Amino acid sequence: MLLTSFHRAAARAPLKACRTAIWTQQYKRTSSSSASTSSSSAATSTVLSDRTSFKSIEELNGPSFPTSLYWFFIKGYFDKVHQLQIEHKKIYGPIWKSKYGPLVVVNVASAELIEQVIRQEGKYPIRTDMPHWRGYRELRKQAYGPLTEMGPEWQRIRSILNPKMLKPKHVSTFSPAINLVVTDFIQKIGWLREKENGLMVRDMASELYKFAFEGICYVLFETRMGCLEKIIPQETQQFIDSVGEMFRLSPILVLFPKSVWPYLPFWKSFVATWDHLFKVAKRLIDTKVVEIKEKMEKGEEVEGEYLTHLLISQKMSVDEILGSITELLLAGVDTTSNTISWALYHMAREPTIQEKLCDEVNRVCPEGQIPQAEDLAKMPWLKAIVKETLRLYPVVPGNARVVPENETVVGDYYFPKKTLFHLCHYAVSYEEEHFPDPQAFLPERWLRGGDKMKQHPFSSIPFGFGIRACLGKRVAELEMYCLLSRLIRHFEVRPDPSGLSVEAKTRTLLVPSSPINLQFLDRQ
Numbered sequence: 244m245l246l247t248s249f250h251r252a253a254a255r256a257p258l259k260a261c262r263t264a265i266w267t268q269q270y271k272r273t274s275s276s277s278a279s280t281s282s283s284s285a286a287t288s289t290v291l292s293d294r295t296s297f298k299s300i301e302e303l304n305g306p307s308f309p310t311s312l313y314w315f316f317i318k319g320y321f322d323k324v325h326q327l328q329i330e331h332k333k334i335y336g337p338i339w340k341s342k343y344g345p346l347v348v349v350n351v352a353s354a355e356l357i358e359q360v361i362r363q364e365g366k367y368p369i370r371t372d373m374p375h376w377r378g379y380r381e382l383r384k385q386a387y388g389p390l391t392e393m394g395p396e397w398q399r400i401r402s403i404l405n406p407k408m409l410k411p412k413h414v415s416t417f418s419p420a421i422n423l424v425v426t427d428f429i430q431k432i433g434w435l436r437e438k439e440n441g442l443m444v445r446d447m448a449s450e451l452y453k454f455a456f457e458g459i460c461y462v463l464f465e466t467r468m469g470c471l472e473k474i475i476p477q478e479t480q481q482f483i484d485s486v487g488e489m490f491r492l493s494p495i496l497v498l499f500p501k502s503v504w505p506y507l508p509f510w511k512s513f514v515a516t517w518d519h520l521f522k523v524a525k526r527l528i529d530t531k532v533v534e535i536k537e538k539m540e541k542g543e544e545v546e547g548e549y550l551t552h553l554l555i556s557q558k559m560s561v562d563e564i565l566g567s568i569t570e571l572l573l574a575g576v577d578t579t580s581n582t583i584s585w586a587l588y589h590m591a592r593e594p595t596i597q598e599k600l601c602d603e604v605n606r607v608c609p610e611g612q613i614p615q616a617e618d619l620a621k622m623p624w625l626k627a628i629v630k631e632t633l634r635l636y637p638v639v640p641g642n643a644r645v646v647p648e649n650e651t652v653v654g655d656y657y658f659p660k661k662t663l664f665h666l667c668h669y670a671v672s673y674e675e676e677h678f679p680d681p682q683a684f685l686p687e688r689w690l691r692g693g694d695k696m697k698q699h700p701f702s703s704i705p706f707g708f709g710i711r712a713c714l715g716k717r718v719a720e721l722e723m724y725c726l727l728s729r730l731i732r733h734f735e736v737r738p739d740p741s742g743l744s745v746e747a748k749t750r751t752l753l754v755p756s757s758p759i760n761l762q763f764l765d766r767q
């Protein structure tokens with residue numbers, strides 16, 4: 244076992260001194276890295292001065308396996324696990340453990356405790372090891388991508404993928420491509436509503452799924468897929484279906500041990516969906532490789548966006564690019580499309596917010612100019628609408644984190660290394676203390692002069708935090724800003740006149756539990 248000099252020293256010290264040493268070291272790291280966040284430093288120093296020793300994980304309260312099964316299947320929280328975070332927090336407080344057979348998960352449901360966990364993750368943070376996704380890659384000898392890779396290899400991949408995806412100056416170059424897709428989507432809304440009394444578009448989430456799919460494919464592969472055409476090309480439709488099927492089978496498969504997968508009837512389908520995804524992605528990459536070679540042979544300048552950049556930089560093999568880009572695509576569709584669906588659902592009920600956004604867009608981009616990345620940065624209402632949507636519907640309502648390298652102190656407890664933490668972002672983003680009237684959709688709380696001062700920096704972190712945070716954050720924001728700003732300038736959006744409200748359910752991500760139908764009226 245690898246011991247750091249600190250651990251060796253601690254191993255020789257009496258228990259109490261050892262615990263204090265651990266905490267002091269962690270406190271130093273926490274407080275120095277959170278120097279910019281006064282509220283969080285205050286929270287950690289309070290814990291430090293209050294404590295001289297810590298309780299062990301065995302003393303931590305929480306539901307047993309049968310109790311969890313009761314909550315899931317008898318009380319019906321199986322597809323409302325985000326709500327269960329709030330219920331369990333009421334019973335057990337901000338930290339509790341859940342047992343699932345041999346697996347122990349430590350749930351953390353306060354901004355301060357989430358900050359403590361995240362700030363203690365090592366050089367190579369781990370969410371979960373995704374054995375089923377890795378299993379396919381091992382079977383077919385495919386490369387891992389940023390979601391499935393771990394350790395130094397993960398860091399290497401991220402260091403190559405990050406710059407073009409996260410640096411604002413690079414990401415802004417994607418806005419012409421995204422705007423072309425937005426133009427097609429607005430047109431599509433026009434003909435979809437014709438089908439139904441000239442106003443209503445049914446199941447916005449599924450329409451926005453196709454928008455997000457087309458948008459991210461265009462950004463990543465620099466190729467249009469035809470998702471927004473009246474008749475979707477067969478291969479594209481099959482590609483979309485494979486993604487859906489793979490996400491449907493994933494949570495079922497992961498319930499079984501790896502050794503029995505080959506004998507399960509749905510393992511074959513799982514492998515087949517991945518085969519199709521990799522086949523289509525490979526074809527798109529191969530086409531680009533040929534295109535680049537031809538240009539080079541003719542002495543022409545090779546220009547392009549994400550895929551071209553990865554191919555010509557030669558920092559990754561083509562197989563590695565295939566593994567990574569396929570995972571980027573999978574991470575980038577449901578997330579963005581569900582957020583836009585929820586934003587429109589609420590805005591449809593708030594005509595004044597639509598007016599404010601419309602005025603803002605017309606002020607920054609007069610005479611119908613199409614907003615580009617630099618214009619969107621000047622629209623505080625637009626950003627506030629997206630932030631508030633992600634607070635109410637954090638697409639990833641609970642995120643896993645293994646703190647592998649060190650023994651860990653979180654709150655009053657002391658945890659062994661490799662403890663699996665579940666960060667309950669949903670419960671935290673509904674805390675009155677951080678967000679007064681938490682159930683209400685109030686974008687203004689994110690505006691200068693709003694309630695912003697009350698918020699803890701970890702009370703709503705929808706894209707995660709730190710080096711393993713979302714790789715597509717900037718692209719997702721750009722897509723959401725481009726679409727919402729132009730859609731609201733074009734249409735007045737109204738709710739389904741039937742008055743039906745739509746609840747959220749957990750299907751790994753937070754998704755609408757029934758279709759979101761909206762009316763679109765042309766703006767004068």
Ligand code: HEM
Nearest residue numbers: 389574575578579638639705706707708712713714715719
């Ligand atoms: C509203 C849209 C989105 C939200 C709310 C979102 C949220 C998240 C969250 C919470 C994580 C986990 C972060 C962590 O563990 O700390 C994540 C990871 C990730 N996201 Fe996103 N995401 C969105 C869109 C996208 C898009 C468009 C892409 C691709 C272009 C993308 C690619 C990824 C990847 C590759 C990871 C894994 C990163 C890693 O493990 O190194 N996401 N995202």
